[in-house]
Amino acid sequence: MQHIITILIAILIFGLIIGIHEFGHFIVAKLNHIQVNQFAIGMGPKLIHFQKGETEYSLRLFPIGGFCAMEGEDQSSDNPNAFEKKAVWRRMTVVLAGAFMNLVLGFLLIAILLCTAQKVPSLTIAKFAETTNSAGNTVTASESERSGLQIGDKIVAIDGSHIFSTTDLIYKLQTTDTDTYDITVKRDGSRVTIENVTFHNDNTGGLLDFSVEGKSKNPVNVITYAAKDTVATAKLIWMSLIELVSGKYSLQDLSGPVGTVSVIEQAASTGENLLERVQSVMNLTIFITVNVGVFNLLPIPGLDGSRFVFLLIEAIRRKPISKNREAMVHFIGMAALFLLMILVTVQDIGRFFKN
Known part of the structure; x- marks a missing residue:
């Protein structure tokens, strides 16, 4: 029963973090009058889906990702509301909005936790x-x-x-x-x-x-400290990434979705009462959502940071890079990230059975 509850909590956390990220892309795209063809939370087969206006909304089986597919994002389109038809600065705001919303979620959760403190x-x-x-x-x-x-x-x-x-x-x-x-x-x-x-x-x-x-505990102190703690958490994650690249940490120190579920189970059982256990889970959620925000800003092919770099190059040279070349770069990057995720997941499963 405990494992089932943990899995449900994990799905809720993953869904919240993925949903807020994709919603960031979605709402800023809509504000810039960009046509959004699909908005999905999760990957794989569709569990629930419906069409509203120009957009198909879906909830998918595996809560390990999501996407906000826009017209003219990866291929040419004559639609005046296509992603590629908008000014570079508008496209930049759409690309950065997902990571920004993850940081906003972290800020809000920290503020909520502060409101429960004395x-x-x-x-x-x-x-x-x-x-x-x-x-x-x-x-x-x-x-x-x-x-x-x-x-x-x-x-x-x-x-x-x-x-x-x-x-x-x-x-x-x-x-x-x-x-x-x-x-x-x-x-x-x-x-x-x-x-x-x-x-x-x-x-x-x-x-x-x-x-x-x-x-x-007043609004000014809560908002000020929540903002500072969000920056501190982002800095912590950034320093960890630098230490990973520098060799201080190795692949064995990484965890994927399976490993994260184990950590969530530990967090959900930490505390003497329900409030303390909820606070523990919220602290972990803060770390994960800020992690997702910071990681997505890295200039790694396939991530939002890489797409922003391509747009920055376009703004400087006043000419877009070939979509085929950009698509190939993102494809290679995503393939490498999926391979890394598979390796980390296999490692997490091995740890699970070992424990």
């Missing part, structure tokens, strides 16, 4: 870890306090990398291969850099040896 997090140190010594006196258990950080310091950057939110902060501390950090803080209205700061909680043995202030 306070809005900040980057201002409120308290350091404490312990009791042999004489019964309360003393610091925080190595960062001993290194020079103070209560009231607002963390601005770590090792020169700007910190946007607590997501950014935790990721930086957990993934940097060093024991000391140069921390830039805002102290008494001035920026101060403390060198060789070490983080260690004597009570837990972990890196987090301080707590941060919580701000009052």
Whole structure:
């Protein structure tokens, strides 16, 4: 029963993320008076489909993708409302709209999570870890306090990398291969850099040896922090991609849809009550949707980022690249991505049976 619930949650999450992405392309295409021939959520055989106006809408069997097929997108058309007949800047907005909507979804989910919290997090140190010594006196258990950080310091950057939110902060501390950090803080209205700061909680043995202030929960604080945390999550994903390319991570560290379902099952069981488990699933959904948004902006053939590059080249040279050549590039890219997905899926299935 638990596995069935997990699969249903996974389908809901995949459907939401895919649907919002394709809706971005769809609504901006409509706003630019571009004819949309098909709008599909999922791939493979049609489960439900209907025609409304010029567009066929369908829900398909496999929730691993979707598409918004526009007239004149991949082949020439004499239709005045064809994709290719519109100004380059209009086509650019259509291409970027899908990834943008994924980021918007992440922002909205973060804002919703903040509304369920008592306070809005900040980057201002409120308290350091404490312990009791042999004489019964309360003393610091925080190595960062001993290194020079103070209560009231607002963390601005770590090792020169700007910190946007607590997501950014935790990721930086957990993934940097060093024991000391140069921390830039805002102290008494001035920026101060403390060198060789070490983080260690004597009570837990972990890196987090301080707590941060919580701000009052009002629309301004919620929207501001949600925007910053969306940027921080996108930055986290971007840094992970760089580390993947640089060789820090390998193919074995990747997960596809099957592996993601396993992670969703873990998230759905994390927490002491229903609210905490829902929050855990929402946090995972935020990560996935921002991941989809960032990944689609990469200039990899077959992705939206690659289509944007072709449009940028067209804008510069004032002449479109041959559709046959562009289609071939996208075909090769999609074939490579599907091959990668197959390899990762086989790997995920192997892990499943091994576990």
